[in-house]
Amino acid sequence: MDDITRTAPAPWPEPVTIDKADPRYPDLAGRGINARFPAAPAAIGLPATPRHVAELVADAVSAGRRLAVRSGGHCFESLVDHPELDVVIDLSEMKAVGWDPEHRAFAVEPGASLGAMYRTLFLGWGVAVPAGRCPEIGVGGHVPGGGGGALSRRYGLSVDHLYGVQVVVADGSGRARLVTATREPGDPNRDLWWAHTGGGAGAFGVVTRYLFRSPDGDGRLLPPAPAAVTKKTVRWSWDDLDEARFVALVRAFGLWHERNSAPGDPGAQLDNSLTLPRAGGGEVTLETAFDAGRPDAAELADALIADLGRAAGSSPEVAAETRSFLAAVLVPDEFAGVKGRFKSKAAFLRSCWEEDVVARLYRRLTDQAGYQNPAAAFYLLSHGGAINAVGQEETAMAHRDAVLKAYGSVFWWDPREDETHLGWIRDTYRELFADAGGVPDPDRGYGGAFVNYADADFADPELNRSGVPWHRLYFRGNYARLQEVKGRWDPGEVFRHALSVRPPGA
Numbered sequence: 145m146d147d148i149t150r151t152a153p154a155p156w157p158e159p160v161t162i163d164k165a166d167p168r169y170p171d172l173a174g175r176g177i178n179a180r181f182p183a184a185p186a187a188i189g190l191p192a193t194p195r196h197v198a199e200l201v202a203d204a205v206s207a208g209r210r211l212a213v214r215s216g217g218h219c220f221e222s223l224v225d226h227p228e229l230d231v232v233i234d235l236s237e238m239k240a241v242g243w244d245p246e247h248r249a250f251a252v253e254p255g256a257s258l259g260a261m262y263r264t265l266f267l268g269w270g271v272a273v274p275a276g277r278c279p280e281i282g283v284g285g286h287v288p289g290g291g292g293g294a295l296s297r298r299y300g301l302s303v304d305h306l307y308g309v310q311v312v313v314a315d316g317s318g319r320a321r322l323v324t325a326t327r328e329p330g331d332p333n334r335d336l337w338w339a340h341t342g343g344g345a346g347a348f349g350v351v352t353r354y355l356f357r358s359p360d361g362d363g364r365l366l367p368p369a370p371a372a373v374t375k376k377t378v379r380w381s382w383d384d385l386d387e388a389r390f391v392a393l394v395r396a397f398g399l400w401h402e403r404n405s406a407p408g409d410p411g412a413q414l415d416n417s418l419t420l421p422r423a424g425g426g427e428v429t430l431e432t433a434f435d436a437g438r439p440d441a442a443e444l445a446d447a448l449i450a451d452l453g454r455a456a457g458s459s460p461e462v463a464a465e466t467r468s469f470l471a472a473v474l475v476p477d478e479f480a481g482v483k484g485r486f487k488s489k490a491a492f493l494r495s496c497w498e499e500d501v502v503a504r505l506y507r508r509l510t511d512q513a514g515y516q517n518p519a520a521a522f523y524l525l526s527h528g529g530a531i532n533a534v535g536q537e538e539t540a541m542a543h544r545d546a547v548l549k550a551y552g553s554v555f556w557w558d559p560r561e562d563e564t565h566l567g568w569i570r571d572t573y574r575e576l577f578a579d580a581g582g583v584p585d586p587d588r589g590y591g592g593a594f595v596n597y598a599d600a601d602f603a604d605p606e607l608n609r610s611g612v613p614w615h616r617l618y619f620r621g622n623y624a625r626l627q628e629v630k631g632r633w634d635p636g637e638v639f640r641h642a643l644s645v646r647p648p649g650a
């Protein structure tokens with residue numbers, strides 16, 4: 145096993161194991177954010193070091209117990225909280241962020257939140273890993289899916305700056321060992337690094353450390369973080385939007401992204417979102433955020449706002465707010481600390497939705513007769529820019545040609561209403577992608593789906609009747625290569641869930 149040098153002593157010398165009778169159990173078992181998936185593992189392992197992780201994995205395998213790993217608990221689906229799982233290895237106490245002199249890279253442990261990573265890298269070095277918009281997400285589950293957010297159109301995805309990973313893997317006989325895998329061309333474990341650049345979390349082993357350094361040649365260790373971020377917000381009342389205006393507004397947003405999302409395009413300085421809530425659940429809202437020190441970006445944002453105002457036939461007041469970098473990225477998610485039931489469905493869009501598709505969305509959002517929940521919304525989020533400067537096969541994250549992410553989400557409390565809310569979001573999504581069998585088929589003009597927004601519907605033959613396999617949506621042409629990596633590093637499928645890469649032939 146590779147040696148790991150810790151800067152602080154481990155809080156406990158041996159892995160802590162907690163069973164259901166232990167008073168610590170409820171705090172740890174209940175960490176997943178989706179109340180649809182109650183947790184009841186027989187035991188929770190709490191490691192403090194990579195050696196602890198290896199011991200917990202080896203113990204579970206030798207006892208024939210099925211295991212899963214948890215870092216930040218932000219999984220959308222039951223990939224961790226699943227009734228068939230016996231052991232959850234909870235990495236929340238492995239959360240150091242620092243500098244690794246041996247690899248000349250920033251080392252981030254999986255239990256660190258994105259917020260903690262942003263904070264330490266910014267305060268210590270003035271840099272940032274481009275990562276997600278919600279500071280409570282765990283680095284552990286975020287990065288292997290690609291990882292990205294507000295800085296990504298300028299600087300790419302988290303995995304575009306991933307130098308290496310340290311992973312506890314289990315061989316066919318269940319023996320667990322710690323492996324370091326880097327992107328160095330001569331590294332014999334390079335395939336394992338590659339699998340962690342978009343092959344999805346929880347599929348190859350337990351990551352105990354991420355190593356970040358931008359690819360050699362760009363002259364810096366990681367992208368610089370801006371000193372401050374300006375966000376401009378415009379809200380359109382549903383009273384001012386009939387179907388034609390709604391369609392024009394959404395199309396203007398999409399077409400702007402078609403024109404302004406090539407790598408290096410000046411428009412890639414803007415990170416935009418268009419929130420399309422159900423009528424009665426809020427206003428249609430444009431947010432555009434950019435480096436406050438860039439007047440050229442401010443001009444582009446104003447032009448975008450004017451464009452959308454013209455399309456919508458009205459130009460509501462613009463609210464502008466400038467926050468320091470940390471204040472901007474550490475804003476808690478609106479659902480932080482709220483554990484309700486939700487279902488999300490998402491897709492990459494290579495071009496703007498056609499008018500008839502947006503009109504269908506308008507009808508789904510405004511139909512008050514068929515469905516009553518105000519806590520349901522669709523969002524269009526910027527993609528492209530620097531993300532699309534990377535080749536589809538350079539990393540396992542294959543979505544390098546989209547300009548937008550479409551994201552739909554519905555939230556509720558009462559389990560008796562599950563069918564109603566699941567039905568609404570599934571039917572809406574199916575209608576939006578009706579010309580491609582109900583899914584964002586990469587072979588029919590769409591961009592596939594984002595494995596970080598886990599959606600097990602794609603792997604359910606009852607719910608995905610498109611003929612497009614779930615892995616084609618998530619990994620596109622990279623799946624066969626991911627399967628080879630799986631075959632080499634986890635042939636016994638110790639790490640498996642509904643959306644994990646299968647070994648070749650499986």
Ligand SMILES: Cc1cc2nc3c(=O)[nH]c(=O)nc-3n(C[C@H](O)[C@H](O)[C@H](O)COP(=O)(O)OP(=O)(O)OC[C@H]3O[C@@H](n4cnc5c(N)ncnc54)[C@H](O)[C@@H]3O)c2cc1C
Nearest residue numbers: 215216217218219254276277282284285286292345346351
């Ligand atoms: C409110 C919200 C906002 C989001 N915003 C964004 C965003 O802006 N950009 C984006 O890219 N994604 C976003 N996501 C998705 C998020 O990145 C994924 O849900 C991610 O997998 C969460 O990681 P976690 O560690 O918090 O979750 P967990 O529930 O702990 O784990 C999720 C998955 O990762 C696996 N895993 C966790 N830790 C490890 C590890 N150390 N080694 C191996 N496998 C591991 C788990 O087994 C599970 O399969 C968002 C999610 C939410 C809920």
